[in-house]
Amino acid sequence: MAEVFARDTGWSQVYLSDEERAEIEREAECYPRREGLCIEALRIVQRHRGWVSDHSLAAIADYLNVDAAEVESVATFYNLIYRRPVGRRVILLCNSVTCWMLGCETLRTRIQAELGIDFGETSADGEFTLLPVTCLGDCDHAPAALIGDRHHHDLDPDRIVALLRQSREDE
């Protein structure tokens, strides 16, 4: 970690792609100050790399000219920024109140049986990470989950397993 928090210049050259930098610049037009791009930059990097490594974090800090500790404090605050590697697809299983009443725990158990993972874990083949998520706003079609960037509602254990098998086949 020590090397990460040293304020070397040049991190962003090495650890941000041209594409990532271009995307950050596009977002820069929407905000009056560059420091304000922190969350955007984290989201952009994560979209490209799946998660935010220490190197990416230092690169963002360098690029926006803010302290790496500051970027780290922001990165760890937000639920949807991953500071550890995740699987190719993240399953966000809603476990808020309505989904809980309508059986999200049985979905969790069934996913465990199918993939061998509980909340916070990634399947051995690196395909899926399972995470809880707060109310997805699908309460009229509970229980619900977000797999990758697709919402699925009115789930039951058989359907979620079918969806997981299906999504393994889709590229």
Add this chain to the structure above:
Amino acid sequence: MMERPLTHHLKDDGTALSLAEYRATGGYEALHKALSGMAAEDVLEEVRSANLRGRGGAGFPTGVKWSLVPRGEGAPHPKYLVANADEMEPGAFKDRLLLERNPHLLLEGMLLAAYAIEADVAYIFLRGEYVDPARCLRKALAEARDAGLIGTHILGSDFSLELHLHISAGRYICGEETALINALEGKRATPRAKPPFPQISGAWGRPTVVNNVETLCNVAPIVRHGADWYRSLGLGDESGTKLFGASGRVRRPGIWELPMGTSIREIFEICAGGMQEGYGLRGFLPGGGSTDFLLPQHLDLPMTYESIGQAGSRMGTGTLIVLDDRTCPVGMVLNLERFFAQESCGWCTPCRDGLPWTRQLLEAIEAGQGRPEDLATLEEHCGFMGPGKTFCALAPGAMEPLQSALKFFRDDFERHIAEGRCPYRQA
């Protein structure tokens, strides 16, 4: 006369109205009307006399909120308007409907609101999990930009507005308006001290108005049809319509636009169809996870800020979460407190430490390991984290379902402790 201004024109196939479709329903006429003949003050006055109240949960009068923004010659610029589309309250799913089905209604409302407060830049603050709403909003923003509805000299007038979409990285506290402003600035979303109020010093130290999505969606219909018309939509002294909803073991969970002041019974029995076969009604949270439980005896209350307040709860988001007689109330409250403990931003001590403690006590009780004195400790927490004791309203909100459950479902808590198990769990 159109009596459901927010949802009347929604398409049956569930897709969003395009710009052309929205225009065909009279969309953007209010903007034309405002920009061609109304001063900013006139728009503000129309909204004020319509008695529009904020739909984000607190019911603060929108016209009053806007009037606190410095306007005219000496006012600081740029000024900001933010649509709060964070919608992370458990059991709340009303803004999503508007975002996915009628995004231009929000954009037109934002344009009018920005015109009224003389804002220069507007943001839609959208929660990261709302991927479908994000898609709909991006398309609507592009359509509006191409049609000259966003940008400089809108519709040939002197009015200019930039409008951006900010996608959040996810925390419930981002919905709190001052925390939202910190998130927008790229920081940790901890709330800010008030005063100064955001209308005076908000985003980047400039005057900022944060309004809920549903609130803003009411603005174009008000400007188009007038305050008198809008006031006539509510029942009794109430103004306008409201999106109400129900989820849980009801026959037809959903969202419905009804006159403000509609009875809970109508929402629960007629719209939601009552309980599913084999389930009875135990109680309900009237307006999302941070409101106090009400009981079947409260069904005939009208959904108004005042009447629900007098009954000891809050109308909140207007989306009922229904507790059936086969679900353990202790388990339900535990689920809610887990959520609140996880989502506490950690800024102030009573909430940061009190919510995990509350959660632990409930976990023990639910698992059959509670002690009789735990109930008094829980009640103490409700006092320690009550209104005014914490830096923001998250913790008091978290105490609402707990304190009412301790009152209304006391037997259930006591049975867990006496029997050393959850009586609802099948042996």
